[in-house]
């Protein structure tokens with residue numbers, strides 16, 4: 140099935156769909172009543188010399204219309220519940236795709252245009268499609284019920300040719316979509332070719348290159364003309380389908396009129412049957428043909444383009460089987476941009492549940508990149524990153540957020556109360572839980588200084604270290620079993636850093652620390668050392684501390700180790716050029732938080 144259609148069908152939520160179907164049923168009443176009331180009005184009323192009875196039957200159509208209108212009113216209320224989730228999902232994909240490309244060094248300047256134009260087109264055409272298909276189904280159900288109540292023989296004469304017409308039309312849709320797409324592409328090619336020639340018109344005239352210029356656009360013009368002719372052929376095919384489905388039933392009933400009357404079908408029933416064809420089936424088929432042929436094709440083609448632009452491969456499943464929170468990188472290679480040198484190459488790593496892993500290496504070696512990959516924010520160029528056995532980058536955002544909390548170097552703090560900032564990832568946390576988290580991480584004094592949980596937070600008035608403390612409490616408090624600290628304590632003094640890290644280690648779950656100081660690495664159970672070419676893993680709990688010649692040993696020797704975990708700024712992990720590992724020491728701001 141076409142990708143866009145599959146996506147559209149996948150976006151239909153069961154509950155709003157059922158509500159829509161339920162409220163559509165009353166709408167079938169006018170279609171069902173139409174022919175039936177005509178037949179009775181003629182047979183029992185006007186032909187029987189009882190005009191009042193005839194008028195009463197006609198009045199019944201009005202009554203049925205009121206019932207149908209009440210249903211329609213509800214239908215439009217529920218339409219939004221069906222359409223808006225599709226729009227939200229597309230907006231999320233477009234933004235997600237644009238951000239991913241931006242992060243990967245391929246900024247997407249057209250994202251906003253796609254967001255505002257193409258997504259809105261998809262939303263509108265999707266709604267139009269639902270309305271058209273639903274109205275068609277409602278009319279057909281009404282007519283089938285009406286015809287069967289009127290005279291089953293009439294149903295046998297009318298419904299088969301109608302069904303053939305509909306089937307033929309549906310069969311042409313694939314061809315129509317292909318030709319419509321070809322026409323759009325031909326149109327784009329022509330615009331490009333004409334644009335090039337027209338912008339150089341002065342030069343073309345000056346150099347007498349009219350013929351050459353005409354030759355440049357002649358091909359695209361011919362292509363566009365052929366595409367339009369092909370579309371004309373599709374329109375003719377549609378006309379033929381309508382003739383079969385809309386007019387053939389009428390001809391059949393008229394042609395067999397005499398025979399029908401001889402076999403007991405009354406004049407009123409004949410009139411009723413013709414009414415069904417002319418006033419219910421024909422309009423329904425006509426709306427379906429123009430609706431599917433117009434907004435339906437527009438929906439498929441525009442949605443296809445949006446999905447292409449967002450790098451869509453398949454609808455994210457909401458039932459990803461996540462078992463636990465073990466992190467795993469399998470042969471991961473990642474580079475920022477298709478032609479950029481990979482930052483990480485063929486990395487294999489398993490972080491079991493409950494592990495405390497420190498990642499060390501020179502500045503710019505790829506530690507933050509690894510953190511982004513493990514957290515599902517970046518997708519590997521090749522290989523896979525798994526969380527709990529599920530591909531991290533394919534997990535829905537809310538699922539991912541429930542599994543891991545990433546605290547970056549630049550802490551995000553927003554204007555609001557202290558409570559809002561601290562409990563952002565767990566809004567239902569009690570005051571006691573929030574304060575306990577603040578105490579554990581070492582932010583109790585900061586909370587007090589800010590005026591308690593109801594005190595105001597003004598981001599600009601906080602130091603970098605204070606902002607980090609707030610972000611740390613926020614992540615500590617979250618339910619996510621995996622915490623990834625990406626130099627999240629670099630603005631704290633060593634003692635404050637130690638307290639925060641120890642709190643996270645004691646919190647339960649997995650802790651990954653992109654280490655800023657050797658003391659951080661020494662606290663971890665395992666250490667992953669990166670140097671671009673190598674990735675070495677050491678198990679400190681097994682006494683496997685930095686064997687001679689190892690990367691880790693190199694760092695320890697150069698800066699001096701602190702096995703007792705006594706923090707000093709001298710142990711920061713930013714080797715200078717002398718180390719042959721990095722790009723020079725960065726300024727480390729020892730921002731002693733007022734904790």
Ligand SMILES: Nc1ncnc2c1ncn2[C@@H]1O[C@H](COP(=O)(O)OP(=O)(O)OP(=O)(O)O)[C@@H](O)[C@H]1O
Nearest residue numbers: 242243244475482501502503504505506507508509
């Ligand atoms: N968005 C990006 N686009 C292009 N290149 C990037 C991007 N982010 C990082 N890089 C490059 O990728 C490499 C690895 O960067 P990364 O931030 O992962 O290193 P790091 O080890 O965390 O460094 P630091 O310790 O300085 O934070 C660097 O050369 C960096 O310049």
